[in-house]
Amino acid sequence: MDSAVANYSLPKPAWKVFPFDGAAALEFICVGGGSLLIMAFCSTLSNVNFVMRDDVRFFLAQCITFSLLFSVLFAYPHTIWSYRFAYQQGAGFILKHSLELIGYPLAILGLLWLSALTWNIPLSSSPLLGQFERFSAMGGIDLHWSYYQGIGALLLASLLVFQLVVSGYHYGMQAFGVAIACGEKAGYRLSLTQKRCLRVNLYALWMLNLLSGYTFLSLLDYKGFGYQPLHFPWQWKYLALGVFAVTIALVLSKIIWPIFKAQKQLPPLSAIVSIFSVWLWLQPFVQPSGFQAGVVPLAHGVQYLYFSARAEMAGFDQGLAAIASDGRRLIALIFLFMAFVGIGYLAFTYMPVQLDATSLVKHLRPNFFFLAAYIFLNTHHYMIDSVVWRGDSRLRQLV
Template identity: 30%
Template sequence: MVPALLLGFLVCSYCLAVNPDSLKLSQQMLGAGINFMFFTVGWHYSKQAFGCMMVYAAYDRYPLDRWQRESLRFSLLSLWWYNFTNANQNPTGSFWSLTYSTWQLPRWLYVGSFWVFQLMIAVMLYQVLYRNWKAGLRPSPTFLIPYVAMMLWFAPCFRQPDFFFYVVPFFHSLQYLTFVYRVERARPSIRESAGRATALILGLALSGWMCFEVVPGNLDMSMDAMTTFGFSFCLIAFNLFLNIHHYFLDNVLWRVRDDELVRQALFSDPL
């Protein structure tokens, strides 16, 4: 259902873009899609980082009660919202040469999200690290890395545009692939060598580069999109389709209720 709706949206945008009289409407549609994409991407990244931390806590037998888990989850979600409100303080944004209108969220919402973000960091430090530290429990680096990575990736004070748009998605995808590999390795019937697994990961990374950059970029060049539309239509379309569809797909996967899968992922012998 979601792929069909996305394809319909993009086909409609293209049909409007090829007509100079309706090009402005196509730009507005794509701008709305870009805003929605950034909204879903931040939520998805936060949820994946939270899931990583839960799995690593289970590996390390690092206890987390309900309040500790919730403080972690809302700390990551507050970072997502703080980042999104910050990006929407400017009236316009630019994505692959398309200038679009942001949601222009009010200043008070941005300031409020900043202070909520600071508060949730303090709550997380107390609830998770300090309480367990007093009990003689120390977190492993693998438990902390997803949280620290999200701070470096998404906090506006650390953002570097090229790093944010190119390197962060790559490592986010790599983080996801390691979990897929971990679950598959837990199945008795699947015992691939480390070399084959590495080749698979590199192949998938190459496929991602082809899908996000090479194929749409060459399509834009073949149709002379910059001259025809004034922006890279195919690069925008591919990014919208892949990112938004990925959000809905992973939203289902992270909510899976398969007891056997959970047992394999969390409680089988670590690699």
């Protein structure tokens, strides 16, 4: 008879039962999982009894103190990296996409210059503006243009709203690209029609976000310049929510179920997380205070930096590609990241703040150049990204 003791075996160590995949964990955090964890944490802090504790308030104050550092590390360098991906592909690529890479930056600089020139010209000098505002109000849309002191201030506010509107589209399309790339890496490929279904879902999400009016960034009541958010009829928001819900059903019925039925395969976790996270980023109904304005740009930047690193390691730059050792290539990549952190800080913060401090143009608000840099760099980054991920781009071919 066999001994029960002889057949006894020790349980496997936890690391063998649940093996840790560092690369998969890093990808999960970078493609959106980190933002989901932060959102869950921020939602916990929204509890009144919890947030009023002294230690919690001290922690939040420290987070606010370090907010610039987080932006410098994660948001700024991804924008600078996009310039490298566009303008380092040579004159042929630049001229082929001259509208986005040459024409747009000149146009936006011209509009910012026009804003400074017309800052104190009263709105009453253009009766058409007042008539259009009243006409919009009849349709339930409050533009609040009359709050601005001049035509130039209204133009700057309109450019800021434009930046926010385009950012929603940009976030959605980047999440789309991340999901497609992560899916294809795992062998989960979508047909052209299925990709269109996913795009329609993200367009509906963008519209839902747009109709929120971006009230989370209303900054008129302080010494600098801010914009008055638009207000749309509340029925429009819920109609957009209904359309978004229909597109979710479309994604499930036209993408998830057919592929599962045919191949017994579900989307990889990284693809699911990238889409689910952007859903939570842009929906206007459950937003912890400061999340969309403060955390979402950082999470978006981390997404971009992750794929930037993949492209660099794959040989986007011939200088880095010539380094045979992966370890040395990684060290070179870290130095490149540090350089872009410094350039981003100079471009987004230091130089604009110094220009504002000089009162170069006396009649402008004290944060005009800061906002102008924010608008120019971000919107130009969106235009750059619309071309560097196309099929004729070396970046697209690598990633």
